[in-house]
Amino acid sequence: MSDARETILARLASARPPTAPAPAAMAPPPNVLDPIETLREHLTEAGGSFQIAARGDWPNQIEWPEALSTMEHVYSTLADPETRGVGRTAVFDHELARLDLCVIRGEFAVVENGAVWHVPESARERSAALLAQHLVVVVEESQLVPTLHQAYDRIDLAKTTFGWFLCGPSKTADIEQSLVLGAHGPCTMSLVLTRDGPALSGTAR
Amino acid sequence: MGHVDRARAFVADADRTQWHDQALWFVRTKRDRAADRVPDWEALRQQAAAIKRNALGRLPELWTEFESNAVAAGAVVHWARDAREHNEIIAGLLHERGIERLVKSKSMLTEECGLNPFLEAQAIEVIDTDLGERIVQLRHEPPSHIVMPAIHLRRGEIGELFAKEMGSPPGLEDPAELTAVARRNLRKHFLSAEAGLTGVNFAIAETGSFVVVTNEGNADLGTALPNLHIASVGLEKILPRQGDLAPFLRLLARSATGQAITTYTSHFRGPRPASEGHSPTQANPALHIVIVDNGRSQLLAQPDFREALACIRCGACLNTCPVYRRSGGHSYEATIPGPIGSVLEPSRDPTRHAELPHACTLCGSCTEICPVQIPLHHQLLAWRGRLAEGGQHSRRRRWALYLVGTLFMWPPAYRFLGWSARAIARVFPSRLLEAALAPWTRGRALPAIPKRSFRTLYRDRHRQAAREADNGGREG
Amino acid sequence: MRIALFVPCYVDQLKPEVGLAALDVLEALGFEVVYPEAQTCCGQPFITAGERDRGRALGEHFVNVFEDFDEIVALSGSCAASIRRQLPLLAPNDRTKRVAARTREFCEFLVDHGVASKSLGHFSDRVGLHPSCHALRDLGLGTPSESRAPARIDPARMLLSQVAGLELVDLTRRDECCGFGGLFAIEEEAVSCRMGLDRLADHRGAGARVIASTDISCLLHLEGLAKKNGFDFRTMHVAEILAASLASDAEHGFAATGDGLADGPR
Numbered sequence: 001m002s003d004a005r006e007t008i009l010a011r012l013a014s015a016r017p018p019t020a021p022a023p024a025a026m027a028p029p030p031n032v033l034d035p036i037e038t039l040r041e042h043l044t045e046a047g048g049s050f051q052i053a054a055r056g057d058w059p060n061q062i063e064w065p066e067a068l069s070t071m072e073h074v075y076s077t078l079a080d081p082e083t084r085g086v087g088r089t090a091v092f093d094h095e096l097a098r099l100d101l102c103v104i105r106g107e108f109a110v111v112e113n114g115a116v117w118h119v120p121e122s123a124r125e126r127s128a129a130l131l132a133q134h135l136v137v138v139v140e141e142s143q144l145v146p147t148l149h150q151a152y153d154r155i156d157l158a159k160t161t162f163g164w165f166l167c168g169p170s171k172t173a174d175i176e177q178s179l180v181l182g183a184h185g186p187c188t189m190s191l192v193l194t195r196d197g198p199a200l201s202g203t204a205r
Numbered sequence: 206m207g208h209v210d211r212a213r214a215f216v217a218d219a220d221r222t223q224w225h226d227q228a229l230w231f232v233r234t235k236r237d238r239a240a241d242r243v244p245d246w247e248a249l250r251q252q253a254a255a256i257k258r259n260a261l262g263r264l265p266e267l268w269t270e271f272e273s274n275a276v277a278a279g280a281v282v283h284w285a286r287d288a289r290e291h292n293e294i295i296a297g298l299l300h301e302r303g304i305e306r307l308v309k310s311k312s313m314l315t316e317e318c319g320l321n322p323f324l325e326a327q328a329i330e331v332i333d334t335d336l337g338e339r340i341v342q343l344r345h346e347p348p349s350h351i352v353m354p355a356i357h358l359r360r361g362e363i364g365e366l367f368a369k370e371m372g373s374p375p376g377l378e379d380p381a382e383l384t385a386v387a388r389r390n391l392r393k394h395f396l397s398a399e400a401g402l403t404g405v406n407f408a409i410a411e412t413g414s415f416v417v418v419t420n421e422g423n424a425d426l427g428t429a430l431p432n433l434h435i436a437s438v439g440l441e442k443i444l445p446r447q448g449d450l451a452p453f454l455r456l457l458a459r460s461a462t463g464q465a466i467t468t469y470t471s472h473f474r475g476p477r478p479a480s481e482g483h484s485p486t487q488a489n490p491a492l493h494i495v496i497v498d499n500g501r502s503q504l505l506a507q508p509d510f511r512e513a514l515a516c517i518r519c520g521a522c523l524n525t526c527p528v529y530r531r532s533g534g535h536s537y538e539a540t541i542p543g544p545i546g547s548v549l550e551p552s553r554d555p556t557r558h559a560e561l562p563h564a565c566t567l568c569g570s571c572t573e574i575c576p577v578q579i580p581l582h583h584q585l586l587a588w589r590g591r592l593a594e595g596g597q598h599s600r601r602r603r604w605a606l607y608l609v610g611t612l613f614m615w616p617p618a619y620r621f622l623g624w625s626a627r628a629i630a631r632v633f634p635s636r637l638l639e640a641a642l643a644p645w646t647r648g649r650a651l652p653a654i655p656k657r658s659f660r661t662l663y664r665d666r667h668r669q670a671a672r673e674a675d676n677g678g679r680e681g
Numbered sequence: 682m683r684i685a686l687f688v689p690c691y692v693d694q695l696k697p698e699v700g701l702a703a704l705d706v707l708e709a710l711g712f713e714v715v716y717p718e719a720q721t722c723c724g725q726p727f728i729t730a731g732e733r734d735r736g737r738a739l740g741e742h743f744v745n746v747f748e749d750f751d752e753i754v755a756l757s758g759s760c761a762a763s764i765r766r767q768l769p770l771l772a773p774n775d776r777t778k779r780v781a782a783r784t785r786e787f788c789e790f791l792v793d794h795g796v797a798s799k800s801l802g803h804f805s806d807r808v809g810l811h812p813s814c815h816a817l818r819d820l821g822l823g824t825p826s827e828s829r830a831p832a833r834i835d836p837a838r839m840l841l842s843q844v845a846g847l848e849l850v851d852l853t854r855r856d857e858c859c860g861f862g863g864l865f866a867i868e869e870e871a872v873s874c875r876m877g878l879d880r881l882a883d884h885r886g887a888g889a890r891v892i893a894s895t896d897i898s899c900l901l902h903l904e905g906l907a908k909k910n911g912f913d914f915r916t917m918h919v920a921e922i923l924a925a926s927l928a929s930d931a932e933h934g935f936a937a938t939g940d941g942l943a944d945g946p947r
Contacts, residue, residue, distance in 0.1 A: 185422030566862025589731030610735030649905025
């Protein structure tokens with residue numbers, strides 16, 4: 001189709017409007033006063049949940065969408081909780097449709113909209129994050145950026161085959177503008193912000 | 206039947222019109238609340254508009270840069286001059302792999318190209334996976350809004366449709382339950398699909414990446430599992446640098462639905478590695494990008510309308526348009542309805558869409574709300590002039606306006622026209638008058654017809670004042 | 682300073698009392714205003730219909746009639762917007778640009794001359810102000826609800842706020858179009874009427890008894906709809922309200938002339 005390519009490029013060149021200079025990068029807006037509260041608001045509005053927990057012990061400290069012990073099929077890129085069930089045994093990614101839970105680590109979160117930047121380690125991780133009933137994303141509290149401007153300063157798309165911002169569970173309002181969580185992807189999404197802190201002892205999960 | 210007749214039919218159902226109008230106004234208010242929380246909203250609009258203005262001046266360079274980077278990442282890049290070439294490329298990609306079913310996420314470009322009927326005529330089944338798109342697909346009708354395709358439907362109608370097409374219990378109306386039915390039904394397609402097609406919200410020249418945004422995750426489900434990802438992108442969607450995504454993504458979801466950001470904002474660059482994915486099909490993962498002109502370069506050549514190429518398809522102009530809200534997307538009989546559609550479509554087919562720029566009071570709300578500052582109502586006015594001069598307006602209308610306009614230039618003729626119209630109106634039996642002026646009187650009372658014009662009253666007043674001054678002088 | 686009054690063709694022919702009210706207000710406030718009798722139509726209906734040639738020709742006539750004046754007061758926001766924004770595009774010459782720049786909408790003119798800093802009499806009623814879309818978004822006379830730019834003054838609102846006893850009501854959609862839109866009112870008559878009826882319902886819900894505007898075109902449409910559909914409103918141009926409010930104070934000894942409100946040329 002190089003004919004088409006040449007034709008299109010020629011058309012574009014001949015239709016070229018007068019040059020307008022590229023604008024300078026705009027200054028990001030002032031930071032919000034309470035980033036944690038702002039994140040919580042955005043997650044809540046997006047239909048997700050927002051929790052803060054101690055880094056070393058967070059699985060014991062958070063509220064899980066269902067009791068962790070009852071979730072048989074788990075795919076996790078963190079050491080705890082462990083991948084189990086179909087998360088371990090699946091040969092093909094579509095088998096992950098039976099996943100109850102997917103746990104992933106986000107690189108950073110964006111305060112102005114509650115989104116987490118995540119680069120899946122593998123195609124499997126991406127499929128798991130889409131097919132699981134419940135998604136939990138863990139992000140370090142020190143890894144917050146104020147707006148998308150700072151986010152794109154951090155990201156290097158030239159080196160990213162696939163990366164996404166995630167905010168809240170899958171949802172739709174296509175039926176009479178009525179919001180429904182869990183359209184095609186996960187029905188729940190939790191953002192867990194981890195920080196220094198003590199472990200709790202012996203909490204049932 | 207043009208917009209006038211279809212809109213009249215729509216408005217005749219007052220309850221539905223009110224419901225449709227309020228649903229869309231609600232989305233407009235959500236956008237307002239979202240914009241309230243962004244202190245630099247107007248600066249963002251300016252920045253986005255400036256980025257687009259610059260990009261539109263560099264399209265050949267940006268697309269060759271994009272292509273080179275995308276190819277280096279392992280994507281295959283195709284170019285399509287028009288809708289037919291676009292459709293043929295995609296059909297070819299599917300045929301050569303023996304693929305007979307395609308899952309597709311929302312792409313107004315593919316709607317514009319008529320991809321679905323083209324593929325279906327070649328025995329390829331197309332499953333639209335965006336819930337709203339799936340609904341209108343099953344009803345065999347076009348989307349009525351570019352972001353909320355099924356906004357014109359009530360839950361009962363959707364319940365009936367799902368009972369018929371997805372085997373759900375008749376009488377099911379709850380949106381959450383209906384969505385669950387669709388979730389189960391569409392998951393089967395996602396899990397067995399061998400090819401997924403997405404649109405592209407933004408393409409980035411400097412990296413060869415592109416971004417697709419959804420709330421449902423259907424674009425991701427449709428591309429994570431199958432081995433073939435086809436991405437269709439219009440010539441106007443390119444941005445120079447990854448940093449340009451910040452202002453656009455800050456504007457897009459807020460303008461479209463009032464959300465700070467969509468659930469998924471996915472960045473793609475090249476196909477996923479061959480070693481990953483573990484799909485049942487034997488083929489290696491592949492990414493094919495189809496770059497489409499289909500009239501965009503033509504629009505670029507027109508100073509009056511080229512700014513419309515900045516459009517990011519947010520739909521805010523539809524939500525704010527008082528005419529769109531009360532006539533519905535189907536009244537426009539165009540791929541894209543509403544203000545932006547009425548600017549883009551006449552460029553595609555001036556005869557068919559000559560009426561659209563007149564489906565508008567020029568209120569300017571669209572221009573004020575557009576996140577990329579497209580001067581929409583100015584462009585609609587420019588279209589009216591262009592279409593009139595290009596012979597697309599009715600000759601009778603042109604002659605009548607020409608005649609009245611010419612007479613109005615000569616004060617005595619203007620005064621005579623006014624006086625005689627009023628004189629006739631005052632003398633005519635009111636029923637006959639109302640019939641003669643039906644386009645006004647069908648819905649409105651006529652004003653009381655004055656005996657004298659302002660000019661006459663003004664002269665009388667001055668004659669009176671002069672007379673009084675004279676009398677005063679004489680007496681004094 | 683020579684000030685001329687431009688009375689739109691439909692006001693001249695259908696609502697001449699509004700022109701008289703405007704004259705009364707201007708004179709009561711100390712302005713000496715001339716009505717050049719050769720004026721006809723500013724050309725707006727032709728421009729919006731796409732008939733640019735006739736629009737330009739009528740624009741030229743407008744320039745011929747008004748070019749000797751220092752200020753032109755237009756009794757319509759949409760005509761003022763058309764003259765200021767469209768005519769210089771259709772006829773980009775110095776004469777046209779000069780006349781266009783000197784043309785202001787009636788309330789805009791008054792506020793620019795400091796009238797809004799005075800109290801403007803009494804008019805006791807609940808008033809819904811209907812903004813003219815063209816005045817609002819093309820001339821910037823007010824802050825459109827879509828915009829997040831710094832607030833701009835709405836001259837009509839400012840003037841009405843200076844009238845004692847006048848209560849401006851809050852609408853749910855403060856600047857939605859009434860649906861007149863020129864030929865749209867008859868060519869897309871069904872949608873036009875639907876839009877107007879929705880405006881009337883909003884005003885009724887807000888408790889307005891009078892609907893005021895700077896544009897008689899909007900008011901003719903709303904008035905016609907109100908009469909035919911059982912809405913009990915008076916429609917009044919802002920000039921009519923001010924004429925009534927200033928007259929009420931004249932009865933009570935308010936000296937409406939010689940106040941020095943008319944400034945010299947700006």
